[in-house]
Structure formats: C-alpha cells, structure tokens
Amino acid sequence: MALLEITGLSKGFGSTTAVEEVSLSIERGAFFALLGPSGCGKTTLLRLIAGFETPDTGRIVIDGIDVTKLPPYLRPVNMMFQSYALFPHLDVAGNIAFGLRQERMDRRRIAVRVEEMLALVQMEGYARRRPHELSGGQRQRVALARALAKMPRLLLLDEPLAALDRRLRAETRVELIGIQERVGITFMVVTHDQEEALSMAAQVAVMNRGRLIQTGAPSEIYERPATRFVANFVGEVNLFDGRLIAGVASPALAVEGFDKPIPLPAHTHLLEGTTATLAVRPEKLLLSRAPAAEFALAATVSSIGYFGGGSIVHLATGEGRALKAYLSGVAAGSLRRGAPVWVSWPPEEGVVLTQ
Amino acid sequence: MTGLGRIGRLIFIGVPFLWLAVFFLLPFLIVVKISLAESTIGIPPYTPLVAHQVSGLELHATLANFGLIAKDDLYLRAYLGSLGNAALATALCLLIGYPIAYAIARSQGSVRQILLFLIILPFWTSFLIRVYAWMAILEPQGLLNQFLIALGLISTPLPLLNNQFSVELGLVYSYLPFMILPLYGSLSRLDPNLVEAAGDLGARPSQTFLGVVLPLTMPGIAAGSLLVLIPAIGEFVIPELLGGPDTLMIGKVLWDEFFNNRDWPVAAAVAVVLVALLAVPLLAAQRFLERERAA
16 A cells, blocks of 8 residues: 555645645655646645645545645654744754644653654754754755654655755755665655655655646656656656657658658657657767768757766758757767767657656 | 045034933932022022032032932832833733734734834823813713713713822823834744744743743833833823823922922932932843843
C-alpha cells in the first residue's frame, strides 16, 4: 500500500482553480519531487496535504487513514516552510523541541531527541542560538531538524533550497539525499528548479496549471516527456511542429518550410495528417562537415558557449530555424562562428508529442 | 548620515530634545517649584521660591506639602484607588481588545480598513461629550434603564450611574482604542507561517496561541497596556462625571486641591508624586520593549 494516496483532489480560490483533479500515489520511503513553474498549484497541493487548505473535492489518505478532514495538528505530516518559519522567540533547541512538547513528551527524551536532530543536521553547539543569530544555511538546517524531530510519516519540503546561494544549494542537495536515506522518512519536495528535482528525487511529478501532467523516474521525464510542456520545462529541447506522414517505409513529419519530411521513430503509430511535435534533446544532435545520415539539415554556427565539460552550440538552419546542440568535452573546439555544418540525429532519439 | 554633516546631525537630534525640554521638562520644573512653595492668598497663590531681601537672595523651599501627602491617608487611598481602577480597566481593555485586534488583523483589505476606521471614529467626537452621553445612557431615567423596564426585565431602575461600575465602564470605553491599535500593529506583523508551523508541529489552536501568538505580540500588549494604564491613573473627567461619592481617584483629588481649595503647592506636590509613580511602570515597559527590539 502506498504511503500517500491522493484521489481526484481539486481546490479553487474564487474563480481560479489552483489544483484540478489531481490523483497521485507515493510509495513509503520515496524521495518524491513535485516540479512545476510558479503558480502551477504545487504549493497549494502541498498545503492541502499538510492540512492548511481544505479541498473542494477529493480525498487524501496517509498510511491508510483518510486525513482529508483532519486539522494540521492531527496529521502525521510535517512541513519545512520555504521561509523556514522558525519561531523568533525560541532558541534553536526550543524550535526543534516545539513539536515534541505538544505531544507532552518526557523532558529527558526531548533533550535526547534535540541532540540527535542537531547532530543529524550538523548543528551541534548551536542549541542556544536564536534564529536571527544564524546564517541562511544554518536556519535551513534548523528548519529541517524541527520538521524531522517528530519523525513524521511524510515530510513536506516547500522549495527547501530556494533561499540558499548557488554553491550551498548544490551541497545541501546532496546532504538532503543523505539525510533522507538515513531517517527513511518519505520526502515530498516542491520545486520549480528542474535540475533540483531530477537530481534529488527518485520519482518526479510535473505539474502545470493545477494539473498533474506526468509522473515518473527523472530519466523517464527527461527522455520520454509526455507533453510539449514537459519537454520544454524539463531541460532544453529542439521542437519541430508538423503533420504526420505515415509513409510506406517509415513514419515522418512534414514541417512547413522543410524540403524533406523529418524521419520519426519507427514505433510511431499515429494517423496520417495528425498534427504532432517532434522533440529532440540538444545532446542527441550530431554535427558533421558532410551529411551523416539520409536526413540532415544544413546549418551555420551562430554562437558557441563553453561551460566547462562541454559546450552549447547555437545553430541556424537553412530554413531559418534556431537549434541547440550540446557537445561534450572539447568537441566544439574545431567549430568557428559562421562555419557551415550538417545537423542530424538518429530518428529513434526523437520523441513525438501530440499535446 | 554622511550627507547631513555635523550641523545637520545636531539639528536632527536637537529638535526633539528641544521640544521635550520646552514643552515637558520646563513645565514640570515649574510644577516642582510650586510644590516646594507655601500657599498664600494672592496672585499667584503661592510664595516665591527665591525672595529678594536686603541681605541678598534668599531661598524659600519647604517639603511640607509632601509631608502632608504622606501623613493624610486620603492621598494614599486616592493613589491606590486610581491604580486599582486603572489596572482593572487595563486588564479589561486587554481582554476585550485582543480578540478585536486579532479579528481586524486577520480580515482582508477593505474590510480591515473599515474596521480600523470604526476604531478611530470615536475620536472625531469630543471626549467630554462622549462621557456625557454615557450619563444620559446610565442615569436612573436614562436610555438603558428605560429600555430594560420597557422589556419588563426590571421594575425599578438599576443604579448604574455614579458608582464604581460606571467609572470602570467609562475608563474601558474611553481607552479601548489605545489598547486595540498597538495590539493590531503587533498582530498584523505576525508572520502567518509561524501560526501554520505551530499547527503543523502538532499544536492545537489554544497551544499555538499561548506558545507562539501571545509571546510574539508581547510588545503590542506592553505598549497598549501602558497607553491605557498611564492616562487612566491620572484620569479626572471620568471619575468626576461618572463617579460617585465613594469614587476616590487621584486626578479628582488634584482637581479639588487646585480649583476648590486653591492650594496650588499641595496640588503641585500631588502631581509630582504622580509623575514619579507613573515613571516606574513606564521605565520598566521601556526596558522590556528595548530588549524585545534587540532580540
């Protein structure tokens, strides 16, 4: 049985729908990421699970118990707020102990648990500090320790890394994964940062306009996006819109302005004339001095950006289309701005999208 | 501050100091001077502090007025009466004002503006007229008694005016806005995420209130209590108009000394002692607020 089971959850504010017909299930011990642009309803979904909002329709079941109508203080869920929401009148130990005091835990056991939590987030020796005496990164750790102190079934993290600077973010990301593995609590992270979601979570759900678009492993989301939105939002992509030609030999896409149709993966089963979009990730593109395949696009290099470990090459095709290609290592070293190249890719690497 | 220069800084700091010196310190020193004089018949009705004699300048100062205040227990009872009435009024204002301030702080945009406006609205009418209105409401043939008799709830008018009840009612009514406004300020600055975080960590609404909301709005409670307590202790109009023969408040005693007995030195001594007494809670609250701000 899944730890969290959400069925048909909807929530509107006035005339706008924040969350629409969301169904979702999360396995025990999973590291789950909810990914979407700002305003897509992911924070509302998190607040519905925590109990700060009541859904208009739908059910939330945690560990077999229907919590849909329970107030936040009766749910086996804790949340780490984006703003951390540390109590300014309590010191670090007081903040971490707050939840334990509410359940009237024995004083000595509270002290032990607080020490454990401080050790877990590597904040030993900071027990007597007040939140305003801590740096942003330290506050984030205290917020995490406070949310974990009650050993909830499910930990909700609202943009846990957003307030940290870039360097600290990368470090903390790794630490979060380590902490999750050690405590074994199910984590549900809300983020708008696709890199964060893909690198941390074992399962990712992509949301847009209140709806859940696609759920799957990070590689599935990236390699096999279900919609044009997912392809565009998660990572960089080259998109070609056109109409399907279910040719005799193999399916292809007729794109306006292109002389030849673009070959599609052989397993594409769509009706002739269907409007579809072909998505090709930049790292799938092959650049060569002579046409390397039956289908190749003539292009010129418009710019090269080296980012260490690889380069991003911006290309302009003869049809007047801009493409992006990633070249690993120093492969782009031989390319010059304005140089003519041929662009091709194995047809199987393309993804055909119909919505 | 760099753009202001030395003179600019002096003016910046100096103006408020000058204001306090001219409009508070100087009048207070005059009152202190009068409190050290003796009462005489004349204009002004007290002896000069420094007299011109043939032998030169001579200082006339006496602590007899303070001695009188200490000896006659009327003054002590009046001070205690004022303190008791004012403390009760402060407590009642806090109990009534906190839920009101909470509701205003949690209301949305335009509703909040209207509610705040309603709190400030009574200030548009003279304080004196509002107290007179209470007399019309509370007197034996007043609105409230007539209403209750018409309803058949009582047969003879209740003694609502000129007693302890009407004084307390007047104090609470008059000073409630001074409690609500600072409380509202404190509550509206309270991060709603903190309340949610407390609930998320298992605190019931009552536990959240006692453990998070109340401690974080302490500055508002201290400021509001002070704004009610201090003027309520020195209040003169309310005990004069709504009080009865048993109402003993220091403001009224001061008024009687000044206008009925024309004993300016004793009246001034009463005032000096009052200021000294009020300075204690004021300084304590000031220290508390400063510590809160530092945290």
